[in-house]
Amino acid sequence: MTETDQYYVERCLDGHPDDFRHLVRRYQPVLLAHLAGKLANRGAGFRNVRDSAEEAAQETLVRAYFKMDKLKKPESFFPWLLAIADNVAKEQQRKEIVRRRRQSVRECCEEAAPPELSEDYGLEAVVAGLPEAYRTVILLRYYGGQSCKQIAEQLEMPLGTVTVTLSRAYALLRSALQQKQGDPERNVPRPGPQEVNEVNR
Amino acid sequence: MNCTECKELLVVYFEGLLEDVQERAVEEHLKHCEACRAELKELQTLRQRLVHGARATAETDLEDRVMNRILQEQNERLRLAEQAGTGLRFRRLIMKSPLTRIAAAVVVVGCAIGVMLLAGTESVALADVLARIEQIHAFAYRTSMTIEDPRTGTTKMDGGVLVSNEHGMRIDQTNVNLHEGQETQTRLVTYMLPREKIVAVVNHAEKKYARMSLDDAMLEIAKTQNRDPRQMLKALLSCDYKDLGTSVIDGRRVQGFETRDPKYLGDTRENVHVTLWVDVETRLPVRSETEMQIGEGIQFVAVDTDYQWNVPVDAAEFKPDIPNDFTADPMDGTQMPSFSEEGFIEALQMAVEFTGRYPKTIDNEGLRQLSMDIGNAITTSDSPAAQQWREQIKSAGSKENALRAGQERMMKLMALTMFNMILGSQQRDPVYHGDVVTPTDVELPLMRWKSSDSEYRVLFGDLRAETVDAETLAKLEAALPK
16 A cells, blocks of 8 residues: 555556555545535535535546556546546536526525535535645545655655645634634635645746 | 734735734734724634635535546446447447338438429429329339448439329349448349338348338338439429529430528438439429538439330239248338327437437437437436337347347437428428426427417427417527527
């Protein structure tokens, strides 16, 4: 379980599909948190965020497996996986919107009930709303159970950048959570350009 | 160390990543600063929440589910790859019957004709030609067709066609199919008999025959099939066409007309190129060329020549001539599928039963894909429909019976393209949304067409049909995804 993503990706491509198991094990909590956050966000109004997120995570992993030959840089497996997850989440949301629209047509003049933000995944929703660099570090650190050192290696950035990003991510998370308490509809504020620059070095 | 410096290091501090000197400095500052202690506490609470959230999501076990799905799908893909063969074999089996071949020819040819009813025209010349032919009660011509299909090889058909206003149509043809180095020759005589409402096919290569009944919708198609020059002219007149000027064919001065207008095929998507040469003196067609592409990679070329007008006709020529030693094909006595709304719905129903979804398109390529999918489903799927079909094959008693039942059902699928094509040719504005509508979309329009000047017939995702006005239709279609 200590091998790199690249190693497992190449093993899979070499015809050892069972090694994909290691990547599933490594990223399933991260994916689930990310997808739960995505689906709980934006007033998607999913009845059951957990089930929808699990379904989406499954779909994401299966798709990733079958598209693996299209992954140009095997070391970028994780960002690539998240991009697939984002697509899956978008598709699910679209389906949900169609479903609800149908329902609201059926319920005729009745106003569609305002979507409820999932209380269970409030934190994940805020994480999912963070700019990519911060989101990635938080996801990998806590949901992926990786140390800052491991993250630095995986993302090929200096340890200092990881810790700075993590600190900043905490700050953004806090202010977003505070804002959410006041106004649940509001999104996480985007950082200024200098902050993004800082992360990119 | 001041508070700003300290606060910036707090996260790194509890991550345990500070160097000894810094760590001691932070600890020293914290001892004396309540505000920073509060800040640390808050950050740690947040961290606790993250850890807690992570624990909750870590409880999941997708591993086995994902791996099972991957294995399943992998096997399925392998099987499909291996079975691209089986699917094709199955398709070939279907295509083997002379009847289905004729039915397939009906699809192809009907498509070429695209049945258009003439509605006014500015062209004097072509309309004039049409008027001339319409006075003719019987005519004959020679036809030669080539169909190149990467999947079934090259098929050349040569034959003579005799058309009588009174009796119907008779086609004598020899088909030669060349596929993977194997040549198969078939001699067929086909009779389309509108009064009896049947189509009869006599296969001289296999010494078999079959007579199948047609409903009115099918008869309409049958009448217009095989590039009847009258229908070609009507179609040409309703399209954008070009006058090619004069030329000489067989010593006769002719004038050419050409169209590449997709309307010629009732706006089905195939590319089309049609040229018609008309004798300048007699104002009657001398030669026609029809070229088109069907779906992916099927090339169809037909050339008709040697038109003879007002030929004497003997009723006996339209009586199916079946030698005594010929036997009935399993298809004998069956009903050709209905290309009506009901037939169309039935075909869609069948698609769902076997594949769980609607075909993305209902052109020839969509139909081809669907028959392959159903062919695969019959052998591999656990759906009740597939199981039932397998049971039927088992209990059919004989191969022949099984084949016959199978063919009859598969032919019903043709209603998908045919119904759409008939609507298109009648300019009834058919639009199909199978690419986005699923069987569970009970409020979304799967297919619609004009039922009168102001009303549309709409088929919903659950295959229920309703007649609505244009405004309602617009609302329904606005709800479609994308």
